[in-house]
Amino acid sequence: MKTPIELDRYSCNWIGGERVQGTAAMEVENPATGRTIARVPDLEDEAVDRAIESAGQAFDSWSRLPAGVRAGYLNEWAQRLLDHSEELASLLTLEQGKPLVESRGEIAGAAAIIRWYAEEGKRAYGEIIPASNEGQQLLVYREAAGVVGLITPMNFPAATVARKVAPALAAGCTLVLKPAETTPLTAIALFDHLMATGIPAGAANLVTGEAARIGARLMAHPAIRKISFTGSTRIGKLLMEQAARTVKKVSLELGGNSPVIVFPDADPEKAAADIVANKFENCGQVCNGINRIYVHEDIRDAFVAALLSRVRRLRTGPGLSEGADVGPLISGAALAKVERLVGDAVAKGGELLAGGRRLQAEPYADGYFYAPTLIAGVTGEMDIAREEIFGPVAPVLAFRTEEEVVAAANDTDYGLAAYVYTQNFARIHRMIRVLKTGNIGVNGTSLAYPQAPFGGVKESGIGREGGRQGLEEYTVLKYVALTTE
Incomplete structure (x- = not known):
């Protein structure tokens, strides 16, 4: 079978707007054949820290951009996915296994999610609360949460990237994405197209490697202020424990029955x-x-x-x-x-x-x-x-x-x-x-x-993805009591 895409192109990570290779590599296999189809970096801790620091350096300038400017990058990203949808769908099927018709639908769905959040980012409204005293205003600002760590699963390697990266960027956050070990190629391909929009260096970073080690690194770093994870309940509980050490905001989509x-x-x-x-x-x-x-x-x-x-x-x-x-x-x-x-x-x-x-x-x-x-x-x-x-x-x-x-x-x-x-x-x-x-x-x-909030109760998780609620997961509130007289 002729490979539909040059797979060597997706053997890199993205840190600070630059392609990065690791000293060690992890194999990616085609589940339909059991054969290795590519190798991606198994990044060392220093490189993961560098990705976090790069996101931290980019945060102030990215979060201060007008929402419409951030939307421009997202809309161009979505259009690039649609323009290259067939090769992206083939890559997705090659590493994940689902039928090509499903992969085509997933790429189209990922683009729709990105476009929806490009617009919703313009509507992250604050509030003015009626004051209790004369000469006073009570104001509530909604601000970007900071640098966020995103961990995505293998079953929808394009849609889940879009469902986390798009609202994070739209809200003004910068990010480090860790895709699933079994399906990293789709995420890397999506990031190639995101980088091609000219998005400022460091706004979005991608790292691959051994999940427990990189996850622990993201959880321990004080610059990461929010974690979004989709995966098993067992791992979600572990991340909640780790998040407590630096009191990170978390949203978790976990198992179901x-x-x-x-x-x-x-x-x-x-x-x-x-x-x-x-x-x-x-x-x-x-x-x-x-x-x-x-x-x-x-x-x-x-x-x-x-x-x-x-x-x-x-x-x-x-x-x-x-x-x-x-x-x-x-x-x-x-x-x-x-x-x-x-x-x-x-x-x-x-x-x-x-x-x-x-x-x-x-x-x-x-x-x-x-x-x-x-x-x-x-x-x-x-x-x-x-x-x-x-x-x-x-x-x-x-x-x-x-x-x-x-x-x-x-x-x-x-x-x-x-x-x-x-x-x-x-x-x-x-x-x-x-x-x-x-x-x-x-x-x-x-x-x-895209417009509806999705998430679970009990041990199926906390927080929501989708809808305005999905954008709010990447924001924090700042309340100001302003005396005007």
Whole structure:
């Protein structure tokens, strides 16, 4: 296969507006083949500190620029991504594995996010509060938080970069980005285009390397005033502990165990189509992806049949191949986790209706492919109902009453997303009130939009990305009591 992009071009980092190489390197592999496709720097601590200091030196001048000037850089960045969307999408699929059609949508979505924050940065308003005394004004200013550290995951290596970098720059912050070890090339390519806008040196910096070491460096440095992290709950808790030492502001989007509840009055065809599209997007590696499918016992058999017919039609293959619906998992460890969860479910009485195995014949032999899987008869005691699957497996659980299913849906440490299918208007409002989650989809499974705040409750995180709230995460308030007489 001919590589769609010169991969050696993305073997660098960006510090202070300059390309930087490290003395050590980390391998990046194609999950569809298991083969190394590139090497990126494994930066030493001194270089990470230099990136932080570069952002610190750039902060005053960048934060004082008019919001419209900052917007100009962001809009040009977005346009460059659109102008080079096909090669960026091919690169994304090559290192992450998702089907090319999904990668194309992600690049377009990243550009839309950047453009939205270019405009929203112009609306970071303060307040004038009615005073208590004559001759006094009470003013509230909203200012950039300072230098921020951004840590992004592997599953959406373009969209999550945009969702963090764009609001940070729009708010007036300068930044150091640390992309996932498995998918750094997309982030580096996006930064190449950001640097090509002529953005002032040091405003945006990118470092790659061993996650725990670089993360600890970002957390320990006093110049970093805010951290935004998307990833596992385990790592999020560790970062919160580290942030306490210098009292950094944090926003965390962490794990999920998202339920969908299908009531007997739901539109069955729409619900089945939506659930399969959501569950198997990006090989199930979506933070707000459906993890548990609760179906009312009166429609269970018919609904499972509708799900099964759609799962069986899914085509698995390398993301760059024609017609692939589902690509590989990101790594051998991810594959092993899915195998463990499915094995536990079957051993405890789950009914395997489709899939349930690793794909090992050609063209899957050297990659991390798992067959799209549907399991019925799942119970709350199975690991697959308790843990985030992050793979192409759809577990179905039956329920009898509304009270029963609400208790089951809420019986988790997570609270990122939930979905409900019903035509009953009163039930919709009850579900909105009683489900303990940060995001709810009603009769649909699309949640992530630039203008809407996205984030979790409980152990799914704190803070929000998207919307004006996503911009506010990168600001701090300054209150002034001004005596005028």
